Amino acid sequence: MTETQPAPARDDPGRAVPAIELAGVEKAYHAYGETVAAVRGVDLAIAQGEFFSLLGPSGCGKTTTMRVVAGFEEPTAGRVHLHGQDVTGVPPNRRDVNMVFQSYALFPHMNVFENVAFGLRRRGVPKAEIAKRAGEMLDIVDLAGRERRRPAELSGGQQQRVALARALVNRPRALLLDEPLGALDLKLRQAMQVELKRIQREVGITFVYVTHDQGEALTMSDRIAVMNDGLIEQLGTPREIYEHPATRFVAGFIGTSNLLGGEVAEAGGGSAVLLHGPDGRIEVPVRDGVRVAAGERLELTVRPEKIGIGLDKPGDDVCGVRGTVTEVVYLGTSTNYNITTSAGADVVVFLQNATSADDIAVRGDDVWLSWDPRHSYAIGAPQ
Amino acid sequence: MTGVRGRLAPYLMILPSGLWLAAFFLVPMVLMVSLSLQTGNLIDGFRQTLHWQNYTDGLSTYGDKFVRSLWYGLVATVACIVIAYPAAYWIAFRGGRSKSTYLFLLLLPYFVSFILRTVSWKLVLTDNGPILGPLRDHGILPDGFHVLDTGVAVVSGLTYNFLPFMVLPIYVALERIDPRVVEAAYDLYASRLQAFLRVILPLSLPGVFAGVIMTFVPVSSDYVNAEVLGGPQNTMIGNIIQTEYFNNSAYPTASALSFALMAILLVGIFAYARTLGTQDVLEAARR
Numbered sequence: 001m002t003e004t005q006p007a008p009a010r011d012d013p014g015r016a017v018p019a020i021e022l023a024g025v026e027k028a029y030h031a032y033g034e035t036v037a038a039v040r041g042v043d044l045a046i047a048q049g050e051f052f053s054l055l056g057p058s059g060c061g062k063t064t065t066m067r068v069v070a071g072f073e074e075p076t077a078g079r080v081h082l083h084g085q086d087v088t089g090v091p092p093n094r095r096d097v098n099m100v101f102q103s104y105a106l107f108p109h110m111n112v113f114e115n116v117a118f119g120l121r122r123r124g125v126p127k128a129e130i131a132k133r134a135g136e137m138l139d140i141v142d143l144a145g146r147e148r149r150r151p152a153e154l155s156g157g158q159q160q161r162v163a164l165a166r167a168l169v170n171r172p173r174a175l176l177l178d179e180p181l182g183a184l185d186l187k188l189r190q191a192m193q194v195e196l197k198r199i200q201r202e203v204g205i206t207f208v209y210v211t212h213d214q215g216e217a218l219t220m221s222d223r224i225a226v227m228n229d230g231l232i233e234q235l236g237t238p239r240e241i242y243e244h245p246a247t248r249f250v251a252g253f254i255g256t257s258n259l260l261g262g263e264v265a266e267a268g269g270g271s272a273v274l275l276h277g278p279d280g281r282i283e284v285p286v287r288d289g290v291r292v293a294a295g296e297r298l299e300l301t302v303r304p305e306k307i308g309i310g311l312d313k314p315g316d317d318v319c320g321v322r323g324t325v326t327e328v329v330y331l332g333t334s335t336n337y338n339i340t341t342s343a344g345a346d347v348v349v350f351l352q353n354a355t356s357a358d359d360i361a362v363r364g365d366d367v368w369l370s371w372d373p374r375h376s377y378a379i380g381a382p383q
Numbered sequence: 384m385t386g387v388r389g390r391l392a393p394y395l396m397i398l399p400s401g402l403w404l405a406a407f408f409l410v411p412m413v414l415m416v417s418l419s420l421q422t423g424n425l426i427d428g429f430r431q432t433l434h435w436q437n438y439t440d441g442l443s444t445y446g447d448k449f450v451r452s453l454w455y456g457l458v459a460t461v462a463c464i465v466i467a468y469p470a471a472y473w474i475a476f477r478g479g480r481s482k483s484t485y486l487f488l489l490l491l492p493y494f495v496s497f498i499l500r501t502v503s504w505k506l507v508l509t510d511n512g513p514i515l516g517p518l519r520d521h522g523i524l525p526d527g528f529h530v531l532d533t534g535v536a537v538v539s540g541l542t543y544n545f546l547p548f549m550v551l552p553i554y555v556a557l558e559r560i561d562p563r564v565v566e567a568a569y570d571l572y573a574s575r576l577q578a579f580l581r582v583i584l585p586l587s588l589p590g591v592f593a594g595v596i597m598t599f600v601p602v603s604s605d606y607v608n609a610e611v612l613g614g615p616q617n618t619m620i621g622n623i624i625q626t627e628y629f630n631n632s633a634y635p636t637a638s639a640l641s642f643a644l645m646a647i648l649l650v651g652i653f654a655y656a657r658t659l660g661t662q663d664v665l666e667a668a669r670r
Contacts, residue, residue: 072566109585119572
């Protein structure tokens with residue numbers, strides 16, 4: 001099922017050509033004499049066979065970016081390459097990518113088979129082959145036997161799978177999915193996430209998945225680009241993005257994150273030590289690009305499940321911050337603690353309830369928070 | 384208590400319209416059917432004689448007028464589709480935020496009285512009018528050329544007068560099409576023409592279907608356009624009915640002609656609905 005494309009490399013013949021490459025893509029809309037920038041300069045290279053997600057809140061430019069790839073929007077600036085070919089300015093019907101629309105956009109006057117066969121018919125594929133390929137695809141999405149149904153006679157989940165089959169049957173070089181699970185209820189959505197991932201492995205086609213749901217993106221993606229305000233904030237694997245949010249926005253958007261600040265006491269050798277409150281000490285690795293100098297303030301993030309709670313001051317090899325417990329919420333598998341540090345920062349801590357022992361601390365207790373310096377992630381000076 | 388009221392509510396709601404229809408539609412219809420089978424004259428009075436010849440005589444005498452009415456109706460309806468569809472399409476897909484303004488502009492002439500509009504058409508089409516006059520003066524049209532008092536004048540008047548009944552249902556059908564569905568067609572390699580033929584047109588056919596019914600019936604029974612624009616050579620059945628009723632006081636003949644026309648239109652529309660209004664048309668459009 002995997003497409004074997006001759007794929008002429010553009011610059012480096014030794015390197016695999018990306019399925020999709022965006023170079024400096026910008027898109028602005030003009031309305032009422034005002035110019036609104038939806039996408040403000042996106043550079044991306046999506047590898048063949050990759051499950052790639054564009055993640056961000058509504059209005060961040062993720063859907064516009066996808067529509068630029070599909071050809072529904074022409075970029076105001078920048079180029080779009082599909083398998084090394086510049087397709088900027090090529091209309092959607094002559095681009096080798098297919099789209100799964102948020103509302104599915106099935107043809108209401110056609111039955112399931114005709115919907116799936118639509119693209120193949122437009123390309124003049126012989127009848128017998130259309131029947132064979134559509135049949136195979138309907139098998140993959142588990143809709144065999146429903147060929148004669150109209151979209152209106154199908155459930156939301158089934159319509160969604162028809163939309164998927166209708167796009168995939170054409171064996172596009174990339175499949176673009178615009179919040180395809182948004183209209184489904186939670187149970188179905190979770191089942192479809194697993195299903196989508198299975199289908200993607202089965203057909204081996206590059207998936208570009210647009211979503212505002214971080215859970216969806218983390219579950220399915222090989223890589224994620226987190227977008228905000230028309231720009232990519234961070235691009236990486238789900239683990240990288242979760243463990244090491246590069247910006248304040250990513251830290252806040254993906255999962256729960258604690259934001260802590262402090263004055264830099266010493267810096268150098270790829271790490272810095274911060275003073276937090278009268279007795280708090282935080283060590284943080286410093287990447288290239290984050291400017292750190294002694295005496296300046298620095299902010300960092302640390303995930304709630306990385307923090308431990310103790311009654312005694314931890315050793316100097318870990319980060320230690322003193323605080324007061326303001327809330328304890330028992331959740332069964334874990335317990336959430338809200339703590340205000342001695343410097344006045346609010347911190348959330350998730351502790352797994354590995355034993356049936358009582359909670360480590362109760363409301364009002366003075367405690368020490370500790371974590372491995374590797375879990376501190378510097379994001380720059382406070383805003 | 385609420386149960387009884389709940390069960391009565393639907394009937395109470397249709398009561399006013401039911402009474403209205405009974406008083407002003409059903410009763411006159413029965414009276415007219417009865418009248419169409421009577422014989423007599425205005426001075427001696429009319430008597431019920433079950434005179435079916437009123438129908439056969441009417442059809443044989445005015446058969447050509449029936450044919451002409453249906454022919455004019457057909458041509459005007461087709462002309463309405465040809466003019467209305469692109470206009471409705473443009474407003475629905477290209478109208479943007481000003482859709483309702485464009486629709487209003489399209490309907491604006493129809494706020495003027497029907498008679499006045501038709502008479503103004505007469506002024507437009509007259510031999511020395513603003514269109515034909517200059518064209519003839521410049522030698523573009525031959526001296527003997529005229530439009531008024533021809534079938535063309537009647538059909539163009541009918542087309543003009545009934546255009547909104549075609550535009551509105553087509554517009555509504557096009558407006559309801561999800562633009563994403565059209566995008567999906569482009570995404571699946573359809574050219575503009577293919578997207579139109581395979582997706583937009585089939586999805587808008589219900590609107591065309593409704594438009595045809597709403598124009599063909601009133602156009603075929605119209606008499607004002609033929610009266611004002613057609614002259615004595617191009618009368619439609621509506622003119623005959625009018626003359627028989629108001630000028631000749633031949634009430635039974637006029638009634639019989641009316642019912643004959645109604646029956647023909649009903650049969651025609653029914654046949655049309657059976658062949659074109661079903662899924663078969665949509666099925667055919669999908670191939």
